Amino acid sequence: MHGYVATTTDTVAARSGVSQAYVIRLFGTKQRLFLMALDHAWDLLDAFVRESWPRSLHRTDTQHCVIDMLSGSVLPMLLHGFAQSSDPAVCTKMRDRCAALYEVMRSHPQASVVDIRRFLTESVLVGALATLT
Numbered sequence: 705m706h707g708y709v710a711t712t713t714d715t716v717a718a719r720s721g722v723s724q725a726y727v728i729r730l731f732g733t734k735q736r737l738f739l740m741a742l743d744h745a746w747d748l749l750d751a752f753v754r755e756s757w758p759r760s761l762h763r764t765d766t767q768h769c770v771i772d773m774l775s776g777s778v779l780p781m782l783l784h785g786f787a788q789s790s791d792p793a794v795c796t797k798m799r800d801r802c803a804a805l806y807e808v809m810r811s812h813p814q815a816s817v818v819d820i821r822r823f824l825t826e827s828v829l830v831g832a833l834a835t836l837t
Contacts, residue, residue, distance in 0.1 A: 708738055708788045738788070739797055745781035746801040753808055757815075757823065 713734050717724040731737035782798075789795040809820045 742785045745778045
């Protein structure tokens with residue numbers, strides 16, 4: 705896929721092996737499909753954080769695990785979401801899900817603000833760079 709703007713519902717349908725009419729029947733609009741795909745990516749990241757973090761806060765192999773997980777389909781989808789944040793509905797989705805993820809991380813008693821920043825910079829941003837190469 706080539707991002708939100710360049711990807712049509714016809715393209716999504718063809719890659720999914722269904723008709724464009726079926727995609728529209730399921731999701732209604734391209735924007736709703738995109739928002740649901742964003743939710744799926746955020747759900748995967750949220751599940752990873754809840755299960756694996758901060759149990760292994762100070763293990764360097766956790767960073768590699770996060771990068772591997774993010775460089776699949778999750779991080780590219782989130783990057784498309786950030787890029788499309790000029791759309792008010794996408795902006796609200798991204799802002800709300802970022803805030804919710806931060807609250808999940810902050811709720812762990814052994815996680816400090818420094819740990820959260822380290823996770824976000826060393827894992828997520830490095831994963832973003834790996835995706836762009």
